[in-house]
Amino acid sequence: MHEYSVVQAMFDQIEAKALERRAIAVRRVRVRIGRAAGVDVALLRTAYDTFRAHTICENAPLDVDEVAERWTCPAGHGDIVPGRRLVCVTCNRPARLVEGDEIVLEQLELEVP
Amino acid sequence: MCDSCGCGDPDIVPVTVHERILANNDRAARHNREHFHDHHVTVINLMGSPGSGKTAVLEATARLLGPSARLGVLVGDLATDNDARRVRAAGIDAEAITTGSACHLDAEMVHRGLHRLSWRDLDYLFIENVGNLVCPAVYDLGQDVNVVALSVTEGEDKPLKYPIIFRKADLVLLTKIDLLPALKDVDVARIEENLSLVMPRPTMIPVSATAGQGIELWVRWLRGIGHPHGSPCATAAGHP
Numbered sequence: 434m435h436e437y438s439v440v441q442a443m444f445d446q447i448e449a450k451a452l453e454r455r456a457i458a459v460r461r462v463r464v465r466i467g468r469a470a471g472v473d474v475a476l477l478r479t480a481y482d483t484f485r486a487h488t489i490c491e492n493a494p495l496d497v498d499e500v501a502e503r504w505t506c507p508a509g510h511g512d513i514v515p516g517r518r519l520v521c522v523t524c525n526r527p528a529r530l531v532e533g534d535e536i537v538l539e540q541l542e543l544e545v546p
Numbered sequence: 547m548c549d550s551c552g553c554g555d556p557d558i559v560p561v562t563v564h565e566r567i568l569a570n571n572d573r574a575a576r577h578n579r580e581h582f583h584d585h586h587v588t589v590i591n592l593m594g595s596p597g598s599g600k601t602a603v604l605e606a607t608a609r610l611l612g613p614s615a616r617l618g619v620l621v622g623d624l625a626t627d628n629d630a631r632r633v634r635a636a637g638i639d640a641e642a643i644t645t646g647s648a649c650h651l652d653a654e655m656v657h658r659g660l661h662r663l664s665w666r667d668l669d670y671l672f673i674e675n676v677g678n679l680v681c682p683a684v685y686d687l688g689q690d691v692n693v694v695a696l697s698v699t700e701g702e703d704k705p706l707k708y709p710i711i712f713r714k715a716d717l718v719l720l721t722k723i724d725l726l727p728a729l730k731d732v733d734v735a736r737i738e739e740n741l742s743l744v745m746p747r748p749t750m751i752p753v754s755a756t757a758g759q760g761i762e763l764w765v766r767w768l769r770g771i772g773h774p775h776g777s778p779c780a781t782a783a784g785h786p
Contacts, residue, residue: 434649434681435649435650435680435681435684435685438648438650438652439567439568439684442567442568442569442570442571443567445570446563446565446567446569450561450563454559454561456559457556460558464567469709469710469713470684470710471680471681471683471684471710471711472684504746516743517743518742518743519742519743519744519745519746520742520746527746527747528746529746530713530746536566536567536568536684537564537565537566537567538563538564538565538566538567539562539563539564540560540561540562540563540564541560541561541563542558542559542560542561543558543559543560543561544556544557544558544559545556545557545558545559546556
């Protein structure tokens with residue numbers, strides 16, 4: 434259940450951004466979570482809903498953009514399908530993960546007086 | 547404040563952040579890594595399920611590598627310092643990091659643990675992570691390499707069920723291989739095949755910490771990591 438500590442770290446970031454902008458509330462939070470990032474989106478939502486009561490995010494819905502896992506050949510021979518051996522069938526080089534491990538706070542909507 | 551119509555409502559301002567949520571942990575990990583680099587300490591993040599044999603591997607490592615290299619261990623556990631005491635009994639300086647309810651170590655916990663361990667003169671610092679195949683994979687600690695201990699009793703499909711921790715591993719130690727004769731259904735080749743589906747550079751060393759099998763190869767792998775902060779993946783690929 435590291436999703437709780439991920440959400441705690443996210444709240445620290447959000448509070449810092451809100452303070453910078455002198456915001457009085459957060460109206461929306463958008464994050465990008467890769468499917469190969471090791472973060473369970475349902476648990477992340479549960480953790481967010483648990484923590485947000487009585488915080489600056491109390492009325493801010495959480496939008497999650499999930500990012501599919503994408504592996505490519507580092508020599509440019511194209512994508513490698515997950516679920517098969519993670520090497521390029523053309524040059525035998527180990528595949529590189531180019532998308533899908535994101536744990537990113539993407540955007541906030543802040544209420545500024 | 548909205549001044550387009552004079553209603554006095556607050557403005558809603560979109561702010562693009564685009565920052566890693568674990569940026570603070572990443573910063574703490576970089577800080578740890580700089581310390582390790584400055585003092586030429588090679589750091590191994592040893593992960594695996596509870597009971598996969600992580601502590602036994604460290605005990606066996608102490609027997610073979612201890613006489614010629616300075617070793618230290620930080621041991622993460624939810625409760626007790628039992629594993630730290632076991633490692634100390636094997637002759638390695640060790641400190642426990644008791645995490646309470648936390649299911650993983652993070653870089654800040656490791657940093658605080660370092661304050662209690664004489665780590666600056668070490669050749670190798672092992673960080674025995676909390677027994678768990680999910681959460682530890684997400685947190686950088688400042689290590690040079692990730693090693694996952696997978697015991698033969700855990701089932702051939704563990705790499706497929708927990709792909710992320712294996713994807714991040716530079717090496718998998720297949721532990722407790724002395725039990726294989728009693729496990730008729732366990733096929734080591736199938737474990738290797740499953741690792742190749744989740745690890746871009748699948749590297750596995752079968753070991754038995756109690757019988758000593760494979761420990762020499764493991765120690766050779768450790769010696770090949772390179773000081774300081776070479777290219778552990780390239781080194782791993784060169785091993786048999």
